[in-house]
Amino acid sequence: MALDLPQTESSAKVWHPATTESRAARYALIAITLAFLGLFLFMPLVSVFVEAFRKGPAEYFAALLEPDARAAIRLTLLVAATAVPLNLIFGVVAAWTIAKFEFKGKAFLTTLIDLPFSVSPVISGLVYVLLFSSHSVLGPWLKSHGIEVLFAVPGIVLATMFVTFPFVARELIPLMQHQGTTDEEAALSLGANGWQTFWHVTLPNIKWGLLYGVLLCNARAMGEFGAVSVVSGHIRGLTNTMPLHVEILYNEYNFVAAFAVASLLALLALVTLVLKTLLELKYGAELRAASGH
Amino acid sequence: MISNLAKAGWRFKRPSVIPGFGLTLGFTLAYLALIVLIPLTGLVWRSASLGFTGFWQVASDPRTVNALKISFGTAFVAALINVVFGVIVAWVLVRYRFPGRRIIDAIVDLPFALPTAVAGIALTSLYAKNGWIGQLLQPLGIKVAFTPIGITIALIFVGLPFVVRTVQPVMEEIRKEVEEAAATLGANRFQTITRVLLPGLQPAILTGFALAFARAVGEYGSVIFIAGNLPYVSEIAPLLIVIRLEEFDYAGATAIAAIMLLLSFAMLFVINLIQAWSRRRYGYGT
Numbered sequence: 186m187a188l189d190l191p192q193t194e195s196s197a198k199v200w201h202p203a204t205t206e207s208r209a210a211r212y213a214l215i216a217i218t219l220a221f222l223g224l225f226l227f228m229p230l231v232s233v234f235v236e237a238f239r240k241g242p243a244e245y246f247a248a249l250l251e252p253d254a255r256a257a258i259r260l261t262l263l264v265a266a267t268a269v270p271l272n273l274i275f276g277v278v279a280a281w282t283i284a285k286f287e288f289k290g291k292a293f294l295t296t297l298i299d300l301p302f303s304v305s306p307v308i309s310g311l312v313y314v315l316l317f318s319s320h321s322v323l324g325p326w327l328k329s330h331g332i333e334v335l336f337a338v339p340g341i342v343l344a345t346m347f348v349t350f351p352f353v354a355r356e357l358i359p360l361m362q363h364q365g366t367t368d369e370e371a372a373l374s375l376g377a378n379g380w381q382t383f384w385h386v387t388l389p390n391i392k393w394g395l396l397y398g399v400l401l402c403n404a405r406a407m408g409e410f411g412a413v414s415v416v417s418g419h420i421r422g423l424t425n426t427m428p429l430h431v432e433i434l435y436n437e438y439n440f441v442a443a444f445a446v447a448s449l450l451a452l453l454a455l456v457t458l459v460l461k462t463l464l465e466l467k468y469g470a471e472l473r474a475a476s477g478h
Numbered sequence: 479m480i481s482n483l484a485k486a487g488w489r490f491k492r493p494s495v496i497p498g499f500g501l502t503l504g505f506t507l508a509y510l511a512l513i514v515l516i517p518l519t520g521l522v523w524r525s526a527s528l529g530f531t532g533f534w535q536v537a538s539d540p541r542t543v544n545a546l547k548i549s550f551g552t553a554f555v556a557a558l559i560n561v562v563f564g565v566i567v568a569w570v571l572v573r574y575r576f577p578g579r580r581i582i583d584a585i586v587d588l589p590f591a592l593p594t595a596v597a598g599i600a601l602t603s604l605y606a607k608n609g610w611i612g613q614l615l616q617p618l619g620i621k622v623a624f625t626p627i628g629i630t631i632a633l634i635f636v637g638l639p640f641v642v643r644t645v646q647p648v649m650e651e652i653r654k655e656v657e658e659a660a661a662t663l664g665a666n667r668f669q670t671i672t673r674v675l676l677p678g679l680q681p682a683i684l685t686g687f688a689l690a691f692a693r694a695v696g697e698y699g700s701v702i703f704i705a706g707n708l709p710y711v712s713e714i715a716p717l718l719i720v721i722r723l724e725e726f727d728y729a730g731a732t733a734i735a736a737i738m739l740l741l742s743f744a745m746l747f748v749i750n751l752i753q754a755w756s757r758r759r760y761g762y763g764t
Binding site: 210275279282311314315316320379415429435 | 490491492494495496497498499502503505506507509510513514515516517518520521524563566567569570571573574576580582583584585586587588589590591592593594595596597599600601603604609610611631634635638654657658661662667670692695696697698699703716717719720723728731732735738739742743746
């Protein structure tokens, strides 16, 4: 009653809570953020499309329909369509082992799965060159059986698999660890067999996390450059993926064509980001709850 | 009960009713060995077979030393810049509400999704002397494309989301009470941030730095276009590996790769130690 309410109300205009910054500081920080992201992320993205359409849409589409570009697009799709499902199966199986069981050496196994993330893409390609080159043990033997790995599609797929190896497993392990084993135990006690339990109980529980992992895995698989560049041999129309085709066109000073093919990859990146954001908005609580631990 | 059982004898796996342990562990190990471990072991074995003198010959070659210096130096500077701006970006995204925040939040992940070669040619076209940014810097006498500054800019692009995405979730978990306590004890806002909040964020910031740094050291695609690739000046170590491979100098390529792996594992190990120490000292909860 003795409180002077009107007084506190009138001073509310200059008062700001002790747990936020002043208005000027807030605006300054937002301005720094926008300027930094605009300069480093937004401008490069916009410039891809501007450069691609520099000589008009006719040149743009001509560059995409040219046979070598079409071959590159086909190869990129083929490589992603092989590497991503294989890593998806691995990711689910590895996550099942690590999240549903307690065993010795689990932490070490998890570290090994993450290993490809800390290896330079060029080194990822190099290890396969060493393994399958004509100086190695394996290379000449495979060659005598008519199997070409290096400078051919199998090598590109292997290098891509190495680079995208951890994506799905890494997304699923924390999610499945967070979910625990009670659902599976209930299903088993009700008479479901192992496969039914996985298919009807576990998979529905992890489907959004799985999709999230596949999305990131696919973006990297289609865009991988360093590892693929080392093993591909750059044979035009045969072993050139889209990123490699971009490099060749760019080095030939065919900038419009290079940026035209690059714009397809940039579109892929944008679609990936939009889908990822939608997943986070819709199922963010689930996904975040898992990755927070 | 369970602990009694565990004490009774060493066991590899805790008993469980969930089926499929043998099968899934076997598949995981086999796939891991085939795709990752055997190829990597091949690299280690190859570099060991070079012998010490062969290895030293490559390692002490001035061109190798310069390439490693440039790779690790630019990666370090880029990771530092990313720490400063990444923390600001994360803070703005966590604490402030403004129009377009969701789009800004989404675009932070662009470097994860955009293929590195695309980023490389886009950055080069921006910073070349007739590019949008390059022509503004030209009169000031600043040359970015085809210099180590260009490499650093590409590495800032590549590493930024690692810092933001590591720091952001930890910032979200900061309890308001901590700041309120600091304020009631008479700290002004600047003191609260620098003395109370930032020390608590230190483990996350270090992790972000380590991830951005590790990624930047090995980065190839986004760098080679903007670097100009002048030996001794702007030639990065991964590119030197590619050059040696193209010369069919497998021993040289292997040795440089082994040095890079050793150096980055050593640095990650040191950062892990610092992190463990700083988590014990300042960490939130975890």
